[in-house]
Amino acid sequence: xxxxxxxxxxxxxxxxxxxxxxxxxxxxxxxxxxxxxxxxxxxxxxxxxxxxxxxxxxxxxxxxxxxxxxxxxxxxxxxxxxxxxxxxxxxxxxxxxxxxxxxxxxxxxxxxxxxxxxxxxxxxxxxxxxxxxxxxxxxxxxxxxxxxxxxxxxxxxxxxxxxxxxxxxxxxxxxxxxxxxxxxxxxxxxxxxxxxxxxxxxxxxxxxxxxxxxxxxx
Numbered sequence: 001x002x003x004x005x006x007x008x009x010x011x012x013x014x015x016x017x018x019x020x021x022x023x024x025x026x027x028x029x030x031x032x033x034x035x036x037x038x039x040x041x042x043x044x045x046x047x048x049x050x051x052x053x054x055x056x057x058x059x060x061x062x063x064x065x066x067x068x069x070x071x072x073x074x075x076x077x078x079x080x081x082x083x084x085x086x087x088x089x090x091x092x093x094x095x096x097x098x099x100x101x102x103x104x105x106x107x108x109x110x111x112x113x114x115x116x117x118x119x120x121x122x123x124x125x126x127x128x129x130x131x132x133x134x135x136x137x138x139x140x141x142x143x144x145x146x147x148x149x150x151x152x153x154x155x156x157x158x159x160x161x162x163x164x165x166x167x168x169x170x171x172x173x174x175x176x177x178x179x180x181x182x183x184x185x186x187x188x189x190x191x192x193x194x195x196x197x198x199x200x201x202x203x204x205x206x207x208x209x210x211x212x213x214x215x216x217x218x
Contacts, residue, residue: 012058014067018178019089020171022072023111024096025104029130032161033096034072037171042162059172061179068175084118091182092124092174099129099145099158100137108148124177125154128170132160 022030031053035041038055054071073086095111097104108127115125127149129140142158149156155173159166 012067014058014065016064016179016182017067017069018091018175020068020070020174020178021086021090021093022070022096023093023114024128025098025101025107028096028098028101028104029161030072030096033094033128033130033159033167033170034070036161036164036167038070040164042164044162057171059175061172061175064179066175066179068171070171087115087118087120087123090119090123091178092126093119094126094128094170094174096128096130097140097145098131099140100131100134102139105129105140105144105148112152122181124174124181125152126170126174126177127152127154127156129156129158130161132158132165133163 022034024030032042034053034055035043038057053073054069056067056069058065058067060066071086071090093115095108095115097108099105112125115123127145129142129145145156145158155177157166157170157173159170161167
């Protein structure tokens, strides 16, 4: 049972529980992405996360209901000591940078080192370029993000928590790949490859956003 507004509500049923991490420097918009995905809200006065927080949302992919437990932690250096416990049982990680801050992009490599050190080798990784609504202040070109994603052979997507651009798609891209890796789908398994387009298990359509373009072709 869960409680909301003083009322007891029945928990939403699900088939699989997935722990998904959100990593990146402070102020890249991790908490805002999480709030937008879980509650479809954006708060410009959102208080910086201190320590660790998580939200949950049940999504449906190919007939399977997956409960995403999305964990968010502050990206400041002093919090990196919690990473071993933070990574425990995680099946996916979204590495987030701010397109208006070049240093946050460069620091993705450090966050990737943490993933390689603490996470299971099979963990699904997605590179997320946030604050797409601030195009005039952009410091990191889309091509730089694409190149980094290709280097690590992982999906790349540009998002805006404020304007609600590609937020749902980013989380679903991670969920799809986790689902495929764990072979949770009904019927024939579909192998997802990093190429010019990717098959979305949730909709049966092909999307560019699941890889490097940042926009849907549907």
